[in-house]
Amino acid sequence: MTLETAGFRTGADIFQQETLEMYGMVNKALKDMITIRFGEDVWEEVKQAAGVDIDMFLSNESYPDDVTYQLVGAASAALGKPAPELLEAFGVHWVLNTAREGYGDLMDAGGKTLDEFLINLPNFHTRVTLIFPYLQPPRFTCTDITKDQLRLHYYSSRAGLAPFVVGLLKGLGEMFATPVQIRHVAAKGDGADHDEFLVAWNQRPPA
Numbered sequence: 001m002t003l004e005t006a007g008f009r010t011g012a013d014i015f016q017q018e019t020l021e022m023y024g025m026v027n028k029a030l031k032d033m034i035t036i037r038f039g040e041d042v043w044e045e046v047k048q049a050a051g052v053d054i055d056m057f058l059s060n061e062s063y064p065d066d067v068t069y070q071l072v073g074a075a076s077a078a079l080g081k082p083a084p085e086l087l088e089a090f091g092v093h094w095v096l097n098t099a100r101e102g103y104g105d106l107m108d109a110g111g112k113t114l115d116e117f118l119i120n121l122p123n124f125h126t127r128v129t130l131i132f133p134y135l136q137p138p139r140f141t142c143t144d145i146t147k148d149q150l151r152l153h154y155y156s157s158r159a160g161l162a163p164f165v166v167g168l169l170k171g172l173g174e175m176f177a178t179p180v181q182i183r184h185v186a187a188k189g190d191g192a193d194h195d196e197f198l199v200a201w202n203q204r205p206p207a
């Protein structure tokens with residue numbers, strides 16, 4: 001999939017994203033990641049290039065998806081890094097910083113081990129909806145569950161976010177100190193009905 005087809009461009013007419021909105025906590029987290037990793041100056045440059053004139057994103061306010069896509073597109077251009085690479089890094093940041101630091105109780109309720117958390121993932125955003133009632137979350141299902149692997153199905157009305165999911169899974173692996181292997185085996189961007197990932201974790205030593 002090209003950056004264009006995923007919607008990461010700076011034009012104003014990203015048709016398929018028109019009706020979707022995201023809570024400001026996403027853009028706020030993106031700002032944090034860019035500022036921490038690349039510095040305040042880079043963030044200012046990204047914001048300007050994206051034509052985003054917002055200094056402070058409010059976590060509980062909704063912003064058009066377009067804002068997030070434009071910021072990612074501008075960051076990709078400013079840093080000379082492909083958007084999927086930035087999205088993957090953002091997924092790791094989201095779990096280890098945004099979610100764990102800001103929503104520790106929610107993350108704790110998701111499970112005590114990586115496999116438990118993944119099996120509970122289909123219900124995760126239901127609890128998030130209690131805090132953010134207008135959430136337009138992705139949908140996950142798990143199939144082919146064995147003791148050390150499962151197939152994660154990811155459904156979204158948004159385009160181009162599979163690398164974000166890969167980063168989230170890597171972040172979860174780190175959070176649970178469990179080595180995780182991820183294979184993206186079906187891609188919506190390549191015409192599949194939805195994205196599928198084979199996620200394998202190392203067996204824990206017997207108790």
Ligand code: HEM
Nearest residue numbers: 021022023099103106128135136137138156157158161168
């Ligand atoms: C406490 C932790 C979490 C919170 C508060 C949270 C909240 C959110 C919010 C606010 C959005 C933007 C959508 C909107 O505003 O309508 C979002 C999107 C998303 N979340 Fe979560 N989330 C959390 C954890 C997770 C985890 C653990 C995963 C998966 C491993 C995940 C997967 C995603 C994905 C893939 C999207 C992109 C939207 C899409 O694909 O359509 N989230 N989440």
